[in-house]
Amino acid sequence: MSAPERPEREPRVRWQTVALGTVLALLVASGVVALIGNAAGFGDVRATLEGGEPAWLLVCLLGQLLVFGAYARVYRAAVAFEGGPAVSTPLALRVVLGSFALTQLVAAGGAAGLAVGYWAMRKLGFDRRESAVRVIGLNTFVYLVFGLLGWTAALLALLAGEAPLALALPWLVVIPVLLLAARWFTEERRVRAWAAPVGGWLRQGLAVGVSAAWWVRRALPTAEGRALAAAGAVYWLADMLSLWAGLRVFGADVGPAALALAYATGYVAQLVPLPFVATGGVDAATTFALTAVGVPLEAALLGVVAHRLFAFWLPVLPGLVLAALLPRTGRALEQAAASRRREVDVAAAV
Numbered sequence: 001m002s003a004p005e006r007p008e009r010e011p012r013v014r015w016q017t018v019a020l021g022t023v024l025a026l027l028v029a030s031g032v033v034a035l036i037g038n039a040a041g042f043g044d045v046r047a048t049l050e051g052g053e054p055a056w057l058l059v060c061l062l063g064q065l066l067v068f069g070a071y072a073r074v075y076r077a078a079v080a081f082e083g084g085p086a087v088s089t090p091l092a093l094r095v096v097l098g099s100f101a102l103t104q105l106v107a108a109g110g111a112a113g114l115a116v117g118y119w120a121m122r123k124l125g126f127d128r129r130e131s132a133v134r135v136i137g138l139n140t141f142v143y144l145v146f147g148l149l150g151w152t153a154a155l156l157a158l159l160a161g162e163a164p165l166a167l168a169l170p171w172l173v174v175i176p177v178l179l180l181a182a183r184w185f186t187e188e189r190r191v192r193a194w195a196a197p198v199g200g201w202l203r204q205g206l207a208v209g210v211s212a213a214w215w216v217r218r219a220l221p222t223a224e225g226r227a228l229a230a231a232g233a234v235y236w237l238a239d240m241l242s243l244w245a246g247l248r249v250f251g252a253d254v255g256p257a258a259l260a261l262a263y264a265t266g267y268v269a270q271l272v273p274l275p276f277v278a279t280g281g282v283d284a285a286t287t288f289a290l291t292a293v294g295v296p297l298e299a300a301l302l303g304v305v306a307h308r309l310f311a312f313w314l315p316v317l318p319g320l321v322l323a324a325l326l327p328r329t330g331r332a333l334e335q336a337a338a339s340r341r342r343e344v345d346v347a348a349a350v
Contacts, residue, residue: 048250048298056249060310063242066234068315071096071142073231078138081215081224085124085340087333094322094329095120101319104312114139116326123330125337129197132208137215141225144216145232146264151175153260157293162258167265167292185210186217239263242311243286247295247303258293265289266304283308 072092079087095116103113114135121131154171157163184190194210219225240263247254254262266286283304290300322329 048296048302051251052249052302053251054249056245057306057310059245059248060242060307061314063238063240063245064310064315066238067242067311068093068096068100070231070234070238074138074142074228074235077224077227077231078134078141078219079121079124081134081219081222081228084126084134085336087124087336091329091332091336094325094332097315097319098322098326098329099319101316101323104316104319119326119330120333123333123337125334125341129208129211133211133215136208136212137219138228140212140216141219141228142232142235145229146236146267147175147178149233149236149260150264153257153264156257157255157261160255160257162255163261163293167261167289171261171264182213182217186213239311243303243307246306246310247290247299249306250299250302252290252295252299252303254290254293254295262286262289262293262295 069089072089075092075096076087076089079085079092099113099116099120102116117135117138118131121134122128126134150171154163154168158165158168158172185194191210191214195207195214197204197207199207219228240260243263244254244259247259263286266282266289269281269285287297287300287304290304291297295303
C-alpha cells in the first residue's frame, strides 16, 4: 500500500516581497515609457496625449472584464474535464485573479501562477501528478489558441501588405513546426513510452510535460475542449480589443490582422523568464511591434500605456486582496471537491 500524500501547505504571501515587486514594476514601466517617450519626442507625445478621446477607455475596461471572465471559463472547463468537480464562476475568478496578481508582482515567467494553480488543483482533490498535468495542460491549451491566432494574423497581415515579412515570417514558420512536434510527441505509443512516472527528476519532469500535451490532445474533441477553445479565443481577442481601444484613444487605427500580429509579437516578451518583463518588456515590445505595422511611435506608446493600465495595473488591486484570502479560497475549493465526491457516491449507489 502506498503512503498517503501529505496535505499541501497553505500559500503564504510575503507582503514585503509584493510591495517591493510593485515598486520595482512601477519603476521599470516608468523607465521604459520615459525612454520610448524620449525617442518619440516628448512634444509629440504631449500633443498626442492632449488630443486623446478618453471615452474609448470604457472599451478597454469592457475588454478586460471579458478577459478575466473568459479565463475563469477556461479554468472551469479544465477542472471539469474527465469527471472533475464543478467550480462556480465566482470561485474560479478568485483563483484566477489571485494567481494573476502574484504572477505579475512576485515571480517571473509565470512561476507564481503555476504554483497557485497547482495548489488549487490539489485542493480540488487531484493527486500531485494529475494536478501538475492539468495546470500545465490548461496553460498549453490557452497558448495553443494564442499560437493559432498569431499564425492566422501573420498570414492575413502579410497577404494584405499590412506587416513586414520579418515580423510575420517567424509566426508562419515556428507555429507549424511546434504543432508537428506536438503531434509527433503525443502519438499514443510515444505517450505510453514517455509518460510513465519513472526515473530521476528530469525524466519525471519530461513525463509530466508529455502527459500534459496528451491531456490537451484528449481534450480537443470533447465538449470541455470546445469550451476551452472558445473561451481561450475570447480571452485573447478581448485583450486585443482592449489594446485597439487604447490606440483609438489617441487617434491611431490599425487593421485587425496587423493589430493581432503586433499584439501577439509583443506578448511573447512576457514568456521570457526574466524579472519584471511582464511590465517594461511587454510595453516596449508591443510598442515597437505596433510601429512595424504603421502606428506612429507616440500613439503606439500611449495606446500601450492605456491598455496596460486596464490589463495589468487595474486587475492587480483586487488580485492582491484575493491573494490574501487564498486560504479561504482553498476551503471553498475543498467544498467543491467534496460535493463532487458525494455526487459520485450517490451515482454509484444507484
